[in-house]
Amino acid sequence: MIYNYYPGCTLSTKAKELDVAARKCAEALGFPLVELPNWQCCGAVYPMAPDAIAERLSAVRALVAARDNGGVLVTLCSACHHVIKRVNDDMANVKEIQQKVNNYLGLEVPYTGETKVLHYLEVLRDVVGFENLKAKVVKPLQGRNIGAYYGCLLLRPGQVMSFDDVERPEILENFIKVIGATPVIYDMRNECCAGYMAVTDKNLCKEMVSEIQDNAADAGAGEFITACPLCAYNLLENAGATKLPVSYFTEVLAEALGLNEGGAD
């Protein structure tokens, strides 16, 4: 199988750690990522209005490129995954959007949502398998209490993302167990970090992030892992008195697989 990969804007710049560790681990685990040539930014937010056609085009272009190269597209950033998966759902199920997009793009073969969009975590769980992954862990992260921070975009809307139980997710907690650490469940793990308000309303971010940080710390977490660069930014840069460290899940994966030797990071 070819694992076409969509890095997205932030992973090429401010969240390189997320991307570099992901490629390294994928290579080691037998699913090397093949970056899509000429990908464009997904737009970061899902365009909700049914008449927003232009805003959906970059996601469709990535989906078409993946369709024409084996049919699988792997994403990593929560926002990219959210946008691309939802646009794919529109292309499969919303006739008017499907028709307008195809009219505009004038593809040789019209696109109707055929590409399978997989989040990197789904590849770990469903293709590699958590049991097989466990067997490859050489440096279990024993004694570390990790709070998984899902945020909002990775899971919602549950019907479209079909990633995990929206209110009682367990994929990241199971991942944490596999790499030898202890998952800490806290109530705000699937609530929003205030997202793009980082740009327009920093005080709001601070108020919301303080609650999330306190909630996780009270539950016994010593650190966070996340899949989203904006969550990581808000959790760190807009924290209050409680400031648990934040890593991307691919960074702790690389650590557990012993891929950080030689001071590469």
Next chain:
Amino acid sequence: MVINNKERAEMLRQLAGTNVSLCIQCGRCSANCPVAWKMDVLPHRFVYELLNGGNVDVLLEAKSPWKCLSCFSCAERCPKGVSPAAIMEAVRLTHIRAQGNNKLNPADLENYDDKMPQQAIVAAFRKFNK
């Protein structure tokens, strides 16, 4: 062109693309919204005012759409599958699609710190600028 309240409601319903008539007015959207405490008009009103006899101007004048995080908590947790988030988006678009109505400008970029992820900037410009 002057359009009346009923026509404005229909335009917003089209732009939102969500079926407001399914609403049972349980208020779960507002109860779940993580920024409801910062809003002047709560999420459930965005559905309610689009039903027959509603007052659309309340929504068009509200500050709430500029506080909305598009986190989809309201839509996910609605027992009838209505999306107040999509109505917030429709109101935002009604404003920013009008000439000269951007709420965020490229000059504002100078105020951001070095670590601000592109994702945040792209998202904010999608939400507040046309």
